[in-house]
Amino acid sequence: MATGVFSEGRAKIAERTLRTDRWWLQPLITFGVLFSFIIYATWRAFENNYYFIEPLISPFYSPCLSQSCAPGSSLLGHLFPIIHIWGMTFSPALFILIFPLGFRMTCYYYRKAYYRSFWMSPPACAVAEPHSKYTGETRAPLILQNAHRWFFYAGLVFNVLLTIDAVLAFRDKHNNWGHMSVGTLVLLANATFLWFYSLSCHTCRHTVGGRLRNFSKHPMRYKAWTVVSKLNHYHQQFAWISLVGVWLTDIYVREVATHAISNWYFF
Amino acid sequence: MARTLKLRIWRGDDTNGALQDVTVDANPGEVVLDIIHRVQATQMGDLAVRWNCKAGKCGSCSMEINGRPRLACMTQVSAYGEDETITITPLRAFPVIKDLVTDVSFNYKKAMEIPSVEMPADLKPGEARMQQVDVERSQEFRKCIECFLCQDTCHVIRDHEENKKSFAGPRFFIRIAELDMHPLDMLRNRKKQAQEEHGLGMCNITKCCTEVCPEHIRITDNAIIPMKERVVDTKYDPIRWLGSKILKREDLIQN
Numbered sequence: 276m277a278t279g280v281f282s283e284g285r286a287k288i289a290e291r292t293l294r295t296d297r298w299w300l301q302p303l304i305t306f307g308v309l310f311s312f313i314i315y316a317t318w319r320a321f322e323n324n325y326y327f328i329e330p331l332i333s334p335f336y337s338p339c340l341s342q343s344c345a346p347g348s349s350l351l352g353h354l355f356p357i358i359h360i361w362g363m364t365f366s367p368a369l370f371i372l373i374f375p376l377g378f379r380m381t382c383y384y385y386r387k388a389y390y391r392s393f394w395m396s397p398p399a400c401a402v403a404e405p406h407s408k409y410t411g412e413t414r415a416p417l418i419l420q421n422a423h424r425w426f427f428y429a430g431l432v433f434n435v436l437l438t439i440d441a442v443l444a445f446r447d448k449h450n451n452w453g454h455m456s457v458g459t460l461v462l463l464a465n466a467t468f469l470w471f472y473s474l475s476c477h478t479c480r481h482t483v484g485g486r487l488r489n490f491s492k493h494p495m496r497y498k499a500w501t502v503v504s505k506l507n508h509y510h511q512q513f514a515w516i517s518l519v520g521v522w523l524t525d526i527y528v529r530e531v532a533t534h535a536i537s538n539w540y541f542f
Numbered sequence: 543m544a545r546t547l548k549l550r551i552w553r554g555d556d557t558n559g560a561l562q563d564v565t566v567d568a569n570p571g572e573v574v575l576d577i578i579h580r581v582q583a584t585q586m587g588d589l590a591v592r593w594n595c596k597a598g599k600c601g602s603c604s605m606e607i608n609g610r611p612r613l614a615c616m617t618q619v620s621a622y623g624e625d626e627t628i629t630i631t632p633l634r635a636f637p638v639i640k641d642l643v644t645d646v647s648f649n650y651k652k653a654m655e656i657p658s659v660e661m662p663a664d665l666k667p668g669e670a671r672m673q674q675v676d677v678e679r680s681q682e683f684r685k686c687i688e689c690f691l692c693q694d695t696c697h698v699i700r701d702h703e704e705n706k707k708s709f710a711g712p713r714f715f716i717r718i719a720e721l722d723m724h725p726l727d728m729l730r731n732r733k734k735q736a737q738e739e740h741g742l743g744m745c746n747i748t749k750c751c752t753e754v755c756p757e758h759i760r761i762t763d764n765a766i767i768p769m770k771e772r773v774v775d776t777k778y779d780p781i782r783w784l785g786s787k788i789l790k791r792e793d794l795i796q797n
Contacts (some may be wrong), residue, residue: 293609411744
């Protein structure tokens with residue numbers, strides 16, 4: 276039986292959409308960038324090499340918690356033993372990537388982005404989606420999107436750790452303090468972008484004050500909510516900037532670690 | 543200088559219909575509703591179109607122009623190219639009555655399902671007081687002109703007729719959010735109602751409602767997502783639930 280825009284009683288129009296603009300361009304670009312990142316991140320997570328060179332560590336591997344981590348790369352110690360699967364060492368990145376991945380997967384902005392570009396639900400506004408049934412986020416697995424706040428809290432911990440990584444990068448390759456390199460700036464920029472992305476999050480906005488009924492009775496939380504609301508306006512932009520930031524930071528650290536380029540020191 | 547405009551206007555009723563080609567003059571500064579009226583006056587005397595204020599405030603002239611839900615009175619003809627054919631159809635999420643007029647009674651039925659504000663019983667007329675900061679938040683939602691463009695573009699019902707039973711739609715999520723954020727509202731089960739009776743969980747926040755809103759209400763960011771987070775507080779947050787039991791504070795998970 277016909278459903279959607281072809282349902283009984285609705286205007287009989289054969290086309291799924293009458294939009295004449297390039298509505299397909301945005302989901303196509305989103306798909307291309309996100310898919311490229313997924314391929315790159317998967318490869319890097321399994322590569323298990325070239326993620327650390329004093330004083331820089333890739334955000335894909337920080338905090339490095341496995342006994343297989345490169346010497347000097349573990350900020351919090353070696354919590355996990357070396358695990359071998361099919362003769363391959365289990366990469367330290369795989370212990371931690373679920374948290375930033377989960378944060379982005381359940382992010383209210385990224386949900387819009389991938390529901391449109393990957394699942395075409397819908398591909399664009401007023402463009403009929405190809406699915407015959409739709410239940411949204413009411414049942415498994417999509418009901419797990421409600422866990423966003425837990426990934427947000429975990430993301431804050433990661434932001435602190437990556438900020439510490441950036442501070443530790445104010446050292447030279449012999450661990451002497453008081454130096455700054457291009458890598459220091461790269462790690463600082465990455466941590467900054469991630470803080471903006473986290474603090475502009477809708478869950479953050481709700482937590483600091485959004486859940487209140489009476490702003491007037493909680494002036495400090497109202498002030499915090501006002502600030503986060505302003506950041507929240509740019510959440511989409513922060514989501515993309517921080518994603519590209521993580522990507523480029525990892526590329527930079529890898530290039531330095533493979534000695535393809537040298538980490539130039541300002542002082 | 544007047545230009546000649548090529549139009550395709552959908553004409554028909556709930557049993558049949560088709561796009562009909564029309565050529566009509568357009569003057570500078572005119573909007574699509576002006577053009578429809580000219581067509582009505584000169585070529586199609588029985589063309590059905592719903593309109594009222596012609597100022598973007600009554601929400602009557604909602605239709606789809608080149609496939610996009612819009613108010614005809616707020617859509618400038620000059621936005622379209624000289625050689626472009628403008629296609630005008632009725633809203634495609636609702637049953638058509640005739641030509642460009644659709645039956646939007648679905649929305650009124652949904653509106654009746656939402657309980658209105660419940661003020662404290664001991665509050666006498668004239669005694670209600672609210673601070674400006676508390677008013678401002680829901681004031682945005684009061685801008686809604688009930689044009690139902692957000693309802694029309696929402697794929698949950700646009701693409702799935704069967705969901706109309708269990709999904710209220712973005713217009714009514716802003717209504718629920720407005721009431722749930724009301725400092726004096728005593729009804730405490732709005733979050734539960736939003737999730738279980740009005741289908742808030744079906745929204746996958748693809749933001750089309752926000753994109754088409756002629757009043758620029760940030761429906762998704764300021765109403766739907768905050769309501770989703772409030773639902774998480776009450777239904778999907780085990781720590782808040784535990785806190786409510788240990789601290790004996792039911793308000794932490796108020797339904």
